[in-house]
Amino acid sequence: MKVLVLGTSSGAGKTTFTAMMCRYLSTHGHDPAPFKGSNLSLNSYATADGGEIGMGQAFQAWACGSEPVTDMNPVLLKPSGNGRIQLVLNGRPHSDISRESPMDKALVLRTVHEAFDRLSAEHDIVVCEGSGSPVELNLMERDVANTGLMRELSVPAVIVGDIERGGVFAAIYGTWRLMPEELRPLLKGFVINRFRGDASILGPGIERIEELTGMRCLGVLGYEFLRFPEEDSLSVSDGRFEGDDPLQAYLDNLDEMVSHAEGSGFDFEGFLEIARG
Amino acid sequence: MDCIKKKVNEELERGWIGCNRDCEYNPCHFKGQDCTFCYCPFYPCGDTDLGNNITGRRGNDIWSCTDCLFIHRTDVCRHICSEVERLGITEAGDPRFKDIFRDVKERFWRRGRALMVVGATSDAGKSLMVTALCRILLRRGYLVAPFKSQNMSLNSRVTMYGCEIAMIQELQARAAGLTNPDAHMNPILLKPKGDTVSQVMVLGQPYGDYDVEHYYSDFVPGPGREIVAENIDFLKKRYDFVVMEGAGSPAEINIYDVDIANMRAAEIADADVVLVVNVEWGGSFAYALGTVELMPECDRKRVKGIILNNLRGNPANIMPGVREIEERLGIPVLGIVPHTRLDLPGEDSQSLRGLRTKGDGRAVVGVIRYPRIANFTDLDPLLLEDVTLRFVQTPEELEGVDAVVLPGTKNTVVDYLWMRETGLADAVAALRGRVPVMGICGGYQMMGRVLDDSLGIEGGEPRVLDGIGLFDNRTVFGEYSKRITQDSGHMAIGDGGEVTGYELHMGVTETSEKPLFRIDGFVAREAWDEGSVREDEMLFGTYLHGVFDRPSFRRHFLSLVRCEGGSAVREEPRDYVQSIEENLDKLADAVEQSLDMDALMGILGVGQ
Ligand code: SF4
Numbered sequence: 001m002k003v004l005v006l007g008t009s010s011g012a013g014k015t016t017f018t019a020m021m022c023r024y025l026s027t028h029g030h031d032p033a034p035f036k037g038s039n040l041s042l043n044s045y046a047t048a049d050g051g052e053i054g055m056g057q058a059f060q061a062w063a064c065g066s067e068p069v070t071d072m073n074p075v076l077l078k079p080s081g082n083g084r085i086q087l088v089l090n091g092r093p094h095s096d097i098s099r100e101s102p103m104d105k106a107l108v109l110r111t112v113h114e115a116f117d118r119l120s121a122e123h124d125i126v127v128c129e130g131s132g133s134p135v136e137l138n139l140m141e142r143d144v145a146n147t148g149l150m151r152e153l154s155v156p157a158v159i160v161g162d163i164e165r166g167g168v169f170a171a172i173y174g175t176w177r178l179m180p181e182e183l184r185p186l187l188k189g190f191v192i193n194r195f196r197g198d199a200s201i202l203g204p205g206i207e208r209i210e211e212l213t214g215m216r217c218l219g220v221l222g223y224e225f226l227r228f229p230e231e232d233s234l235s236v237s238d239g240r241f242e243g244d245d246p247l248q249a250y251l252d253n254l255d256e257m258v259s260h261a262e263g264s265g266f267d268f269e270g271f272l273e274i275a276r277g
Numbered sequence: 278m279d280c281i282k283k284k285v286n287e288e289l290e291r292g293w294i295g296c297n298r299d300c301e302y303n304p305c306h307f308k309g310q311d312c313t314f315c316y317c318p319f320y321p322c323g324d325t326d327l328g329n330n331i332t333g334r335r336g337n338d339i340w341s342c343t344d345c346l347f348i349h350r351t352d353v354c355r356h357i358c359s360e361v362e363r364l365g366i367t368e369a370g371d372p373r374f375k376d377i378f379r380d381v382k383e384r385f386w387r388r389g390r391a392l393m394v395v396g397a398t399s400d401a402g403k404s405l406m407v408t409a410l411c412r413i414l415l416r417r418g419y420l421v422a423p424f425k426s427q428n429m430s431l432n433s434r435v436t437m438y439g440c441e442i443a444m445i446q447e448l449q450a451r452a453a454g455l456t457n458p459d460a461h462m463n464p465i466l467l468k469p470k471g472d473t474v475s476q477v478m479v480l481g482q483p484y485g486d487y488d489v490e491h492y493y494s495d496f497v498p499g500p501g502r503e504i505v506a507e508n509i510d511f512l513k514k515r516y517d518f519v520v521m522e523g524a525g526s527p528a529e530i531n532i533y534d535v536d537i538a539n540m541r542a543a544e545i546a547d548a549d550v551v552l553v554v555n556v557e558w559g560g561s562f563a564y565a566l567g568t569v570e571l572m573p574e575c576d577r578k579r580v581k582g583i584i585l586n587n588l589r590g591n592p593a594n595i596m597p598g599v600r601e602i603e604e605r606l607g608i609p610v611l612g613i614v615p616h617t618r619l620d621l622p623g624e625d626s627q628s629l630r631g632l633r634t635k636g637d638g639r640a641v642v643g644v645i646r647y648p649r650i651a652n653f654t655d656l657d658p659l660l661l662e663d664v665t666l667r668f669v670q671t672p673e674e675l676e677g678v679d680a681v682v683l684p685g686t687k688n689t690v691v692d693y694l695w696m697r698e699t700g701l702a703d704a705v706a707a708l709r710g711r712v713p714v715m716g717i718c719g720g721y722q723m724m725g726r727v728l729d730d731s732l733g734i735e736g737g738e739p740r741v742l743d744g745i746g747l748f749d750n751r752t753v754f755g756e757y758s759k760r761i762t763q764d765s766g767h768m769a770i771g772d773g774g775e776v777t778g779y780e781l782h783m784g785v786t787e788t789s790e791k792p793l794f795r796i797d798g799f800v801a802r803e804a805w806d807e808g809s810v811r812e813d814e815m816l817f818g819t820y821l822h823g824v825f826d827r828p829s830f831r832r833h834f835l836s837l838v839r840c841e842g843g844s845a846v847r848e849e850p851r852d853y854v855q856s857i858e859e860n861l862d863k864l865a866d867a868v869e870q871s872l873d874m875d876a877l878m879g880i881l882g883v884g885q
Pocket residue numbers: 297300301302303304305306311312314315
């Protein structure tokens with residue numbers, strides 16, 4: 001099984017949602033693994049075998065109850081100043097990319113594909129996380145983590161939209177509309193994130209989006225403060241945590257989110273159905 | 278009346294004078310106004326497109342010209358003068374003024390046009406875009422009014438007539454060069470009362486309490502629509518342009534037909550619409566396309582342009598996307614506005630979210646960040662001095678501050694209970710005499726000895742609380758009523774410098790402390806003492822919002838701050854009002870340089 005979590009913008013809540021789904025699946029009889037095709041980040045984690053991956057995937061791995069491995073984030077792009085970016089493949093520095101020497105997309109996609117295959121051979125479901133918005137018109141050609149992955153692996157996708165900033169229906173609909181036509185059938189569902197108040201007021205809007213796009217709404221998630229340990233709130237040295245067990249606090253926090261989502265009637269079964277393809 | 282006649286006669290003899298910058302009230306209406314007819318030769322014209330009837334103290338009708346901008350337009354004044362000269366009129370009350378009035382109105386009076394700025398998200402930058410457009414149009418010689426039909430704002434101001442409007446509309450009016458922003462610009466104000474019910478204020482006066490459901494089912498389709506229509510019409514009659522601001526996203530399809538803050542308001546005003554999209558978070562093309570395409574055809578046709586806002590980086594990088602979106606929607610992108618750093622008051626609590634400090638001066642002023650903090654823009658002028666604001670939520674964060682401010686709150690009693698729970702009430706008390714402490718409005722009430730809410734008006738349940746006890750004051754929350762006034766006066770201490778501000782509160786404070794300010798009386802109001810001060814203990818308290826705007830008191834307060842390396846007062850006194858003016862121009866410049874202004878003026882119906 002495989003599924004891709006897309007966001008309507010960066011900060012829509014993809015990373016947290018992916019972590020929550022990983023947590024849910026691992027505590028409900030599945031053996032999930034997180035995956036992010038490509039990550040643009042300075043904030044990386046050193047895996048046990050000495051590779052480098054994005055911090056988000058490391059935490060998602062712990063949410064699954066497993067150890068982070070480089071296959072969970074086979075491509076890492078680390079800005080190194082002066083418009084240069086270091087390309088890390090399978091956890092190891094590969095080359096520098098810049099305007100003059102652009103990324104070899106075929107190589108990158110091959111790396112992504114192989115890592116994904118290894119991961120899905122060992123786990124029953126791979127929960128992939130997209131990057132930014134999948135329909136950044138000027139970036140789509142170079143995209144790896146969103147449309148790149150959809151094309152390469154035909155992975156079905158759900159869109160997470162952030163309602164806190166307003167315009168969530170427009171954002172979800174616009175994302176669907178701008179998706180290249182041949183990929184649109186892979187868009188199966190959407191999630192409305194960070195809602196405060198009485199969700200029944202959203203009903204007519206949700207129905208309309210379902211009608212217009214054929215995607216199904218998996219649920220409306222409440223506003224959560226995930227104590228998601230980012231670089232400044234938690235120090236990780238040599239792969240070990242410091243402080244009074246922040247990892248446990250993080251996992252407790254995810255469990256709380258899962259139970260809130262269950263309480264609000266979130267369609268976990270629908271999510272699995274989408275992942276089954 | 279004879280006296281007025283005499284004045285008019287003098288004006289007729291003197292002829293056209295343009296803007297009288299020597300007058301101490303200038304501008305009494307708007308920047309650059311024509312003062313030739315400070316006293317109007319048409320009085321009373323009886324034309325409600327310009328002035329209106331008000332009821333006098335004895336119940337009699339009085340013709341009021343307060344809202345008339347027409348008589349201060351240069352082209353109007355020049356034309357009247359040339360007619361007066363041509364016809365050889367020398368006396369006020371000449372019957373031929375009736376003809377001149379008809380003629381001049383016919384020639385120069387037009388209903389203004391409305392333009393609406395909507396945002397794809399709540400943080401799209403609508404407010405500042407409206408602000409920028411107001412300033413740009415002012416600089417091009419137009420009379421402009423800002424408008425937002427419905428607002429739920431934490432930062433309010435008080436108009437000349439004692440009505441409450443949102444801080445941001447006041448800022449926009451200031452950008453438009455208007456001296457007296459009024460409640461027509463912000464006719465419906467929602468004040469949350471508890472979780473689901475809001476008090477609805479209309480033209481600054483309480484109208485009724487509604488929960489979400491009834492607000493949309495009863496208020497909006499009934500009085501709501503009417504109120505919006507009337508006030509837009511009022512403004513259109515007086516201004517060349519009404520620049521309207523939407524609220525949130527205009528494509529909230531779950532409440533689309535009752536969303537009176539966006540496309541319904543545009544329809545009522547017959548306004549063209551521009552859509553602002555914040556590109557900072559990405560997904561902006563999806564937001565733009567989705568917003569427009571979710572609108573029904575009739576509304577979609579109103580959208581005449583898109584503005585991409587807040588870009589960090591090179592616009593050339595997103596051009597391919599821009600072209601594609603223009604093509605798909607058939608709507609031009611009017612420009613890409615770069616991220617611009619400005620020192621303008623922030624809109625709402627959003628601007629405080631996650632904010633720990635503001636500014637980078639030497640003196641650290643601890644600001645108590647209550648859960649229901651309100652009117653926190655009161656503090657912005659402190660940043661003109663050598664100050665860093667630190668937003669404090671725990672006693673630990675109060676350590677090492679050089680001064681403390683307890684700002685306003687939406688609910689004194691509930692936030693005071695929070696102060697006690699967190700230990701901040703004790704921590705502030707312990708600073709007595711060690712650093713200067715200032716309370717504003719709700720914060721001032723907390724500084725007293727007693728908060729008497731025995732009727733449960735403020736906190737919901739009857740309670741009498743011991744305050745922090747820095748002043749021997751007793752605040753009683755009597756009936757459910759609010760004091761809303763604009764004040765100006767002088768410090769009763771120090772150099773007696775000027776202060777201005779406004780009061781906006783529930784509760785009345787009895788005090789035996791030395792007063793901090795002496796507020797000037799006007800018309801039917803005596804001068805009175807305001808606030809409390811204990812200079813030896815460096816304790817200050819006032820109901821005046823905006824107390825730091827003027828340099829005198831701000832500098833007096835900060836002169837008591839002893840921080841590393843001396844005083845927190847900057848050498849060159851800077852005026853807050855001046856600093857806002859500069860920033861408004863900076864904002865207008867940034868927007869003007871990034872937009873296709875010909876296209877925008879075209880949308881406004883002005884040929885280049
Ligand atoms: S019109 Fe206003 S600003 Fe002009 S002279 Fe008269 S009072 Fe002064």
